[in-house]
Amino acid sequence: MRNMLYNITAGHPEKMAKPIIWAVLANLANMLPFGCLAWAVSLVYAYYAGEQAVLDTTGLWLAAAGMVVFLGVVYFCEQKAYRAIYRGAYEASAAGRTNLAEHLRKLPLGFLMRKDAGELGHTIMNDFTQIENASTSVLPQLVSGILIPFFAFFGLLFWDWRMALAMLAGFPVTILILWGVSRLERKLGTSHSQAKVTLANCLQEYLYGMKVIKAYNLRTDNFTRLERSFYRFMKESIRIEGVLGPFFLVAMAFMQSGVSLVTIVGVYRVLGGEMTVPLFAMFLLVGARIFDPLSVAIMRLPSFKYDAMAGERIVNLLAQPIMQGEQDAPHGHDIWFEEVSFGYDDTLVLDKVSVEMREGTLTAIVGPSGSGKSTMLRLAARFYDPLGGRVLFGGKDERELDPEKLLKKISMVFQDVYLFQDTIRNNIRYGREDATQEEIEAAAKEACCHDFIMKLPDGYDTMVGEGGSTLSGGEKQRISIARAILKNAPVLLLDEATSSLDPENEAVMQQAIGRLVKGRTVIMIAHRLKTVVNADNIIVLEEGKVVEQGRHQELLEKGGLYARLWELQQRTSGWRITA
Numbered sequence: 151m152r153n154m155l156y157n158i159t160a161g162h163p164e165k166m167a168k169p170i171i172w173a174v175l176a177n178l179a180n181m182l183p184f185g186c187l188a189w190a191v192s193l194v195y196a197y198y199a200g201e202q203a204v205l206d207t208t209g210l211w212l213a214a215a216g217m218v219v220f221l222g223v224v225y226f227c228e229q230k231a232y233r234a235i236y237r238g239a240y241e242a243s244a245a246g247r248t249n250l251a252e253h254l255r256k257l258p259l260g261f262l263m264r265k266d267a268g269e270l271g272h273t274i275m276n277d278f279t280q281i282e283n284a285s286t287s288v289l290p291q292l293v294s295g296i297l298i299p300f301f302a303f304f305g306l307l308f309w310d311w312r313m314a315l316a317m318l319a320g321f322p323v324t325i326l327i328l329w330g331v332s333r334l335e336r337k338l339g340t341s342h343s344q345a346k347v348t349l350a351n352c353l354q355e356y357l358y359g360m361k362v363i364k365a366y367n368l369r370t371d372n373f374t375r376l377e378r379s380f381y382r383f384m385k386e387s388i389r390i391e392g393v394l395g396p397f398f399l400v401a402m403a404f405m406q407s408g409v410s411l412v413t414i415v416g417v418y419r420v421l422g423g424e425m426t427v428p429l430f431a432m433f434l435l436v437g438a439r440i441f442d443p444l445s446v447a448i449m450r451l452p453s454f455k456y457d458a459m460a461g462e463r464i465v466n467l468l469a470q471p472i473m474q475g476e477q478d479a480p481h482g483h484d485i486w487f488e489e490v491s492f493g494y495d496d497t498l499v500l501d502k503v504s505v506e507m508r509e510g511t512l513t514a515i516v517g518p519s520g521s522g523k524s525t526m527l528r529l530a531a532r533f534y535d536p537l538g539g540r541v542l543f544g545g546k547d548e549r550e551l552d553p554e555k556l557l558k559k560i561s562m563v564f565q566d567v568y569l570f571q572d573t574i575r576n577n578i579r580y581g582r583e584d585a586t587q588e589e590i591e592a593a594a595k596e597a598c599c600h601d602f603i604m605k606l607p608d609g610y611d612t613m614v615g616e617g618g619s620t621l622s623g624g625e626k627q628r629i630s631i632a633r634a635i636l637k638n639a640p641v642l643l644l645d646e647a648t649s650s651l652d653p654e655n656e657a658v659m660q661q662a663i664g665r666l667v668k669g670r671t672v673i674m675i676a677h678r679l680k681t682v683v684n685a686d687n688i689i690v691l692e693e694g695k696v697v698e699q700g701r702h703q704e705l706l707e708k709g710g711l712y713a714r715l716w717e718l719q720q721r722t723s724g725w726r727i728t729a
């Protein structure tokens with residue numbers, strides 16, 4: 151239960167104290183007018199039963215005035231409860247969402263890459279919505295629904311202990327059923343929420359993969375995974391309602407049985423002269439209202455466990471350790487790998503790699519596909535920490551450096567460029583937020599994209615579609631290079647940064663990169679070896695090992711893997727399609 155409370159509040163149970171206190175007070179206040187009503191009934195009864203010769207009108211007026219005053223108290227408490235519950239919940243989940251998004255940013259990229267974007271998006275949006283639901287409508291009602299009958303029970307004990315016992319006779323059974331059903335609910339809720347997450351992932355994949363679906367003429371009904379996910383989600387939803395519903399109805403019946411018992415015991419006691427009619431009426435009045443809060447809570451209970459699981463997912467994400475390290479990045483910008491080993495899972499992708507990439511030089515990493523080139527860049531930027539060995543930045547182990555401060559020193563251009571749904575100007579400006587238009591244009595000119603931007607209808611104000619879909623691959627790549635140039639960081643990492651460019655633009659870009667090397671550490675991955683002939687050092691990777699390194703000419707003379715790859719590319723570049 152403690153765990154559930156912790157999860158339902160996304161790790162902040164203390165935040166529920168105020169809403170719960172006000173909900174209990176509001177529900178208690180709701181009982182007060184019934185006290186006045188019972189008093190008025192007793193006065194009228196006393197007159198008609200002949201116990202009093204005159205009707206106590208002063209008492210009746212006082213009871214009526216009490217009703218009005220108590221209705222004011224009810225309004226005040228309800229209003230306080232409403233504000234505490236709804237405002238508190240929405241404010242807490244807004245802060246919680248921001249907090250979680252910020253936390254995700256600080257997690258190692260490795261963790262995020264293992265997670266599906268759909269799943270994370272689901273947690274940030276839907277799981278928090280569920281927490282809102284639980285903390286606004288279920289939790290305060292549930293707590294006050296359990297407390298109010300107990301308060302009333304102890305109050306009624308003073309009037310007539312038998313009647314008080316009769317009223318609460320079915321209550322322990324109700325609590326037992328609710329407790330028992332919670333185990334079953336967890337099981338069903340787990341598969342229901344798994345079905346929901348799978349469906350969200352399938353939908354996202356389906357929408358993102360639309361291009362392939364169209365290209366290969368895959369019809370919707372061929373996309374059976376999505377269809378199966380819809381079906382499974384429907385089945386799980388029906389199952390959870392169908393199995394749990396009857397249990398909740400039985401629990402409610404036991405709870406409400408208290409009112410019937412009070413009626414039976416009351417009739418006997420009134421007929422036996424052991425209890426007055428007004429007291430009986432009071433028990434009936436209180437009995438009719440006492441279980442209202444719990445009835446409301448029980449109706450919403452099926453979603454409660456499910457909400458708790460949503461909270462559990464949030465808590466688990468927040469518990470993921472962020473990357474450690476507090477020190478500032480040093481002034482030097484050499485990047486050294488010292489016996490670095492790394493693997494994404496059990497297989498080693500880099501095996502004791504030791505290389506030095508010096509400031510003011512251009513280092514190229516080449517090698518067959520899957521040999522670990524991109525992994526080396528990711529380790530250099532500390533997207534991951536190595537499993538063995540050290541990556542040194544300016545002579546300091548990167549694990550000791552604050553990851554955000556380190557990233558400020560690094561510009562990266564990835565193979566798969568991502569542009570935001572924003573203007574071209576802002577997409578370049580992500581490199582440096584305070585950059586002026588002149589600086590943006592200068593970077594764009596350097597990256598050979600100024601001319602094509604000026605030809606667009608709105609120039610730099612042209613909106614880019616999601617993921618940059620309205621631009622060609624080469625144009626997107628040039629914009630991302632402009633972004634990296636604008637950042638003006640001392641380390642530049644280029645992962646196949648010119649692969650989508652035509653030969654003419656690639657040659658110009660190579661010259662621009664050549665100019666950027668001055669005072670910087672530039673590391674580039676290239677498949678086309680002719681783009682690295684001028685590199686100061688070429689690292690040749692094969693199956694996660696450095697098999698050779700040196701300048702272009704030296705490597706050719708060695709006659710190893712590089713020479714073979716060079717030979718192969720020279721030959722294929724000479725191929726022509728002949729009729």
Ligand SMILES: Nc1ncnc2c1ncn2[C@@H]1O[C@H](COP(=O)(O)OP(=O)(O)OP(=O)(O)O)[C@@H](O)[C@H]1O
Binds near residue numbers: 263494517518522526
């Ligand atoms: N996020 C990941 N999770 C699991 N395995 C991965 C991940 N990224 C890469 N790998 C695997 O690690 C190995 C090295 O990948 P890497 O991308 O570093 O190679 P590469 O030399 O850059 O390849 P390419 O030239 O094709 O881009 C490959 O076998 C790849 O399948």
